[in-house]
Each structure stands twice: as structure tokens, then as C-alpha cells.
Amino acid sequence: MAxxxxxxxxxxxxxxxxxxxxxxxxxxLYTIITSFKSEQEAIQGFNLIPSGTFxxxxxxxxxxxxxxxxxxxxxxxxxxxxxxxxxxxxxxxSMAFAPTKRTKDILMWMLSTKMMPAVAVLFPIYLIxxxxxxxxxxxxxxxxxxxxxxxxxxxxxxxxxxxxxxxILEAARMDGASLWNEIIYVLTPMAVPGIASTMLLNIILxxxxxxxxxxxxxxxxxxxxxxxxxxxxxxxxxxAKLSAASTLAIxxxxxxxxxxxxxxxxxxxxGAVK
Amino acid sequence: xxxxxxxxxxxxxxxxxxxxxAESITIATVNNGDMVRMQKLTEDFTKANxxxxxxxxxxxxxxxRERVTTDIATKGGQYDxxxxxxxxxxxxxxxxxxxxxxxxxxxxxxxxxxxxxxGGLSVDGKLYAAPFYGESSFVMYRKDLMDKAGLKMPDAxxxxxxxxxxxxxxxxxxxxxxxxxxxxxxxxxxxxxxxxMSNSFGARWFDENWKPQFDQPEWKKTLQFYVDLMxxxxxxxxxxxxxxxxxALFQQGKCGMWIDATVAASFVSDPxxxxxxxxxxxxxxxxxxxxxxxxxxxxxxxxxPAGTQKADAAEKFVSWATSKHYAELVASKEGWxxxxxxxxxxxxxxxxxxxxxxxxKMTLDSINAADPTHPTVKPVPYVGVQFVAIPEFQGLGTxxxxxxxxxxxxxxxxxxxxxxxxxxxxxxxTEGGYTK
Numbered sequence: 001m002a003x004x005x006x007x008x009x010x011x012x013x014x015x016x017x018x019x020x021x022x023x024x025x026x027x028x029l030y031t032i033i034t035s036f037k038s039e040q041e042a043i044q045g046f047n048l049i050p051s052g053t054f055x056x057x058x059x060x061x062x063x064x065x066x067x068x069x070x071x072x073x074x075x076x077x078x079x080x081x082x083x084x085x086x087x088x089x090x091x092x093x094s095m096a097f098a099p100t101k102r103t104k105d106i107l108m109w110m111l112s113t114k115m116m117p118a119v120a121v122l123f124p125i126y127l128i129x130x131x132x133x134x135x136x137x138x139x140x141x142x143x144x145x146x147x148x149x150x151x152x153x154x155x156x157x158x159x160x161x162x163x164x165x166x167x168i169l170e171a172a173r174m175d176g177a178s179l180w181n182e183i184i185y186v187l188t189p190m191a192v193p194g195i196a197s198t199m200l201l202n203i204i205l206x207x208x209x210x211x212x213x214x215x216x217x218x219x220x221x222x223x224x225x226x227x228x229x230x231x232x233x234x235x236x237x238x239x240a241k242l243s244a245a246s247t248l249a250i251x252x253x254x255x256x257x258x259x260x261x262x263x264x265x266x267x268x269x270x271g272a273v274k
Numbered sequence: 275x276x277x278x279x280x281x282x283x284x285x286x287x288x289x290x291x292x293x294x295x296a297e298s299i300t301i302a303t304v305n306n307g308d309m310v311r312m313q314k315l316t317e318d319f320t321k322a323n324x325x326x327x328x329x330x331x332x333x334x335x336x337x338x339r340e341r342v343t344t345d346i347a348t349k350g351g352q353y354d355x356x357x358x359x360x361x362x363x364x365x366x367x368x369x370x371x372x373x374x375x376x377x378x379x380x381x382x383x384x385x386x387x388x389x390x391x392x393g394g395l396s397v398d399g400k401l402y403a404a405p406f407y408g409e410s411s412f413v414m415y416r417k418d419l420m421d422k423a424g425l426k427m428p429d430a431x432x433x434x435x436x437x438x439x440x441x442x443x444x445x446x447x448x449x450x451x452x453x454x455x456x457x458x459x460x461x462x463x464x465x466x467x468x469x470x471m472s473n474s475f476g477a478r479w480f481d482e483n484w485k486p487q488f489d490q491p492e493w494k495k496t497l498q499f500y501v502d503l504m505x506x507x508x509x510x511x512x513x514x515x516x517x518x519x520x521x522a523l524f525q526q527g528k529c530g531m532w533i534d535a536t537v538a539a540s541f542v543s544d545p546x547x548x549x550x551x552x553x554x555x556x557x558x559x560x561x562x563x564x565x566x567x568x569x570x571x572x573x574x575x576x577x578x579p580a581g582t583q584k585a586d587a588a589e590k591f592v593s594w595a596t597s598k599h600y601a602e603l604v605a606s607k608e609g610w611x612x613x614x615x616x617x618x619x620x621x622x623x624x625x626x627x628x629x630x631x632x633x634x635k636m637t638l639d640s641i642n643a644a645d646p647t648h649p650t651v652k653p654v655p656y657v658g659v660q661f662v663a664i665p666e667f668q669g670l671g672t673x674x675x676x677x678x679x680x681x682x683x684x685x686x687x688x689x690x691x692x693x694x695x696x697x698x699x700x701x702x703x704t705e706g707g708y709t710k
Binding site: 039040043044063064122123126127130135136214215218219222226229230231232233238 | 300302313329330331332337341345347348349350351352518522525526546
């Protein structure tokens, strides 16, 4: 028997959704509000109405140039995403269309690397980077971010590729398409929504990555995570400035997420109800 | 036309030659007012040293500590100058990770560095880091509340007086807590305060044979006094309060007394941010008549890692940033009150500084009252007033800090916290090979 959904149920569900959304978004909202307060106001306890001063933004910009960090964040997140896709698309293709007995195990093993605490491999990675001359280099960090996010990218692409009927690829092969042509001209266009959402998610993950981006950079390759970190102080008032730095750092990715939310949600829920 | 081309070519070539010749040094530092000010004033240095470029890396204290430790232990060579504290210097110098600072220049006047600070930054008589600013801890109190309570704060109070004053100043109805002290767990948070406090109660972390001493009556007296005092007169949720939280409370007029870093004096007396700026008095950290006060000693200092390829340029910078000239530069641009405190005796002899910083004398007296090489009443095998200068201390100090913070929050008893601290310290010292 089909379940009847009453207006009352819908209203309750909508209110519940709004409450949950507000709870999740509130820390970000309060950070933005705090960024428009003076340091004195910021420490005076809970207050949702700021005086509207821009002094923290001015001080933050004067203290450390935002744009250099911003540019590094863009280069690192986009660069690592492109690298990840270049590696993950062929990997996911082989797992989806030419699986072996061990494919599932390999997928699980890849995912298990995400369960390891990053700090456990800090010294070996640092030494490798030092010996290869990759410390504080954008290319080194792109490779690192690509490796960190690769399991998720492969998993997501594998899920999307599995939705594509193998017969279509077979037909392309019958028509004489080579392996590369098959991947580039047949598989990739069909999986564009999935690849796009994977790309967006990977950019967000790379943008927010703070452990390695702070520890493997000094001045040249430091992204916005290092920019935020420089405004925390054990002695002194810094809440408003830290909030301004955080707002500046999250604003680009927040705006990007807002405009691409349809693609993101579609990509993330793709195949969920199959 | 030809001449113009030639001139342009020559100019470009000389510019390229200069750029190739210019040496850049990378300085890792923390985000505090004095360090940020120094970054703004570096033009003075680069003008005098046009062949040296400065790159800054500013990080939160704990991240900075982890970053520079990783880099120096792996000889990563990412930094040419590091901002480190009195905790790191003796350990790193013994590991030969730091270069001795013996080329600071003829006019540097190293003998002017306050002896207690120089002692904390030297190993075997050699200076391994130059102090940028130094601090101790002292009592900051509300003169108006003290008058209201009918008491007069002595220059050198005892812990009993502090308890008596706190009891009288506490006015819960008006949101006034008699005393605000650190409670947030961490080796540099509550354990900095409690270790310094324990020195004045005759306690020590280890005996001469590195045997942990938390099972001794002196630690019981220390922790019991602290927990009782904070329960009776401290702010709500004190186990989460560190320097910044207590600073906010004091500035809002919610603390009668606050015992913390001397550097806080410039914040609480700043009328722009403090509602009680004109009502603050200062006194030495309390004692119990045992010969040691409950104050610490710390100096953020500039050191040069042994792995740097640019030692000469780095030492030139360190010399400039910690010189008398730099103090005068800050005074001329931003006033004497903003000169980094606690490093040079000459600053405290300066009448203009004394006038601009009413807490100057008490700061110097506090620094001089701390002796990092003899920090405790009974003898100890370690150096450090509010820490033990061994590599294991960061981890152990934080573990013990969590236990003591839990005792303050009422999650465990004082006896339980001390017993667990003794067990943790015993395990650490056995693992480290200090004891069998």
C-alpha cells in the first residue's frame, strides 16, 4: 500500500531539514559574523549583531598578503584534481569493465589507506620530499594531495562507471575503437556528470586539506590553510582576525559549492537508489 | 638608439646580477604582537643589508613547534632562523642541532642580556639562541576590588594571602571571581602554571635519580590548594581556560586577580581593549616562604639551525632583531611601551621605558626571581622552571595536565589524579631509560 504523505508530514520534514541545515551551517555563519566585530566585541560572549567593522579584514590583508595564498590554493586544488583524474579514470575503467577476482580487495585496500592517521607517516614523507627537493614546491604538494584523495576519486568513478552498460563500450570496440579512444570518446562523455561531481568534491577536499599543506610548505607553495594558521595566537586577542582570515579562505570554495550544488548532489546520489 | 639599448641591457644585466647575488633567508615565527611588529619594521634591516631578503613563515605556536622540530630533526633545511623557546634550546643545543651564536657583532653587547634569560638559552656557557622577548609570571590584581576588600597587596605576597584576598574579592552576584588561573590541559598551559606553583610548595617533578615525585606530600599540597582555591573563587568552567580565556575575563572585569605571563600586563593596561586598564596593580608571584616563588621564565628566541646554508646572513638578522638598536627603532616608531620586554637590562634602566610601562620593574623583578638551573627547593637533575628540559616532557606534561584539569573539573579526585600522574611519569621515565 502506498504511503500517503500528508501536508503536516511535509511541513515537519521541511522544518526538521531547516533546523539540521542551520545547525550545520551555524559555525560558519558565526565565523562570518565574528569577522565583522572588533577584537573586544569578539571576546564579549555570544552576540549575533556585529558592529560591522572591516578592521580585521584590513589588518589580515596588511599582515599577510591574501592573494599569494589564494593563488596557491587554486593551483594546488585544481592541479591535484586533474592529476587524480588522469590516474583514476583508467584505474576505475579497468575495475569497472575488466574486473578480476581481486578487484574488490584492491578497492578496499585503497580505501583502507584513508584510515591511517596522517601523522604516522609524517617523517618518512618529509624525508622523501626533502631528498627529492620537493619541500615547499607546488608540484610536490599537488602529487601529495592527489595521492591523499585518489582512493575517494577511484571509488566514486568506479561507482559511476558501473552504471554505464558495458555493451556500449563493446559496440565501440567492434567499430574498431582503440582502448584510449574508448575511454576518451565513449566512456568519458557518458560519465561527465559523475566526473564533474568527483572533480568538484576533490577540489573541495584538496582546498580544505590542512595537515600536509601546512607541514610541507614554507613560503612559496603555502596555500590558504597556512594563511589561516598564521592568525592563531596563544597569547593575545585574535578571534576577529582569525574569523576574517577563515572567511576569506572559505569564501571561494563556499561560492563554488553554492553554484555547483545541483551537480554535486546529483553526482553524490548517482546510483544511490538502484 | 644603440646607446639606449646598450644602457637598458646593462641595467637589466646588473639587476639580474643583483637578484642572483641577493640571499634570501626564511624565518619561522609565531603570531604575537611583537613578532608581527618586527615583520613591519624589517625595512630597517633590508636597507642596511640589501643583499639579504627575508621570507616569513608565521604559524600557530604548536604547529610551529611541530614544523621546526620535524625540519631540524630531518635536517630539512627549510628554515634559516627559527623562533623557539627556553624549552627547546637546551635540548636542541645538546643534540648539536643549533649553531652557537658567537658572531653577533662587536656592538651587540651580549652581557646586557638579563642573566636569568641568558642562562636559559645557554649550554656550557655558549649562547645558542638570542632572546627576542622574555617573560615571567606575576600577579595582576584589581586595585579597586582590593581596596573594597580592605586589603593591601604586598609586593611579594604569599599563597595564604592570595587565598584570603580571593575569598574576599569573590562576588558571584556581580560576576566577579576572586582569582583566575589556567586550567586548560597542556604542558604549556595549566602545567606551566602548576609546575611553577609547585616549585613554591617545595615540590619537584623528579628527584636526583629521575624518580617521579607526584606521590610526595608537596605535590598533594600544591594540587589540593589549587583545586580548593579555584572551586571557591575561580570562574565557572575554569578547566577550559588558558591564557586568552583568562585575559578576556580579566579585561571584562570578571577577575579580582590573575596570575599569568608578565606579557599580559600590556594587554590588561591597554584602555582600547581593557575595561579595567586604570585599575590594575602588579605583584610578584606568590610563595610559601620556602625560598622559591611560583613564577616561570620563558623567552621566545631566535636560533639558527645547524643545517642552514646561510648562517652568516641568518646571524646578521638575529643580531639586528635582538639588538639595542632594534629596541630604539621600535620606540621611535611605536613608543617605548611596545618595545619587546624581558631581554636586556639596559631597557629596564631606561627612564622613558619605566615611564611608559608601569609594570616594568615588577616584570624585571619577576624574571630575576626565576632560576632555570636551580628551579626547585630540593635538588633536581633537570633544567627549567615551568618545564623539564627533556624531550619526553611535551607528551608527559600534557598527559599530567589532562589529569590535573580533570581534577579541577571534578571528574576525579586530587589523590586519583596524582596517583595516575605518578604512574604515567614512571612509565615514561622507564621507557626513556632514565630509570629501571
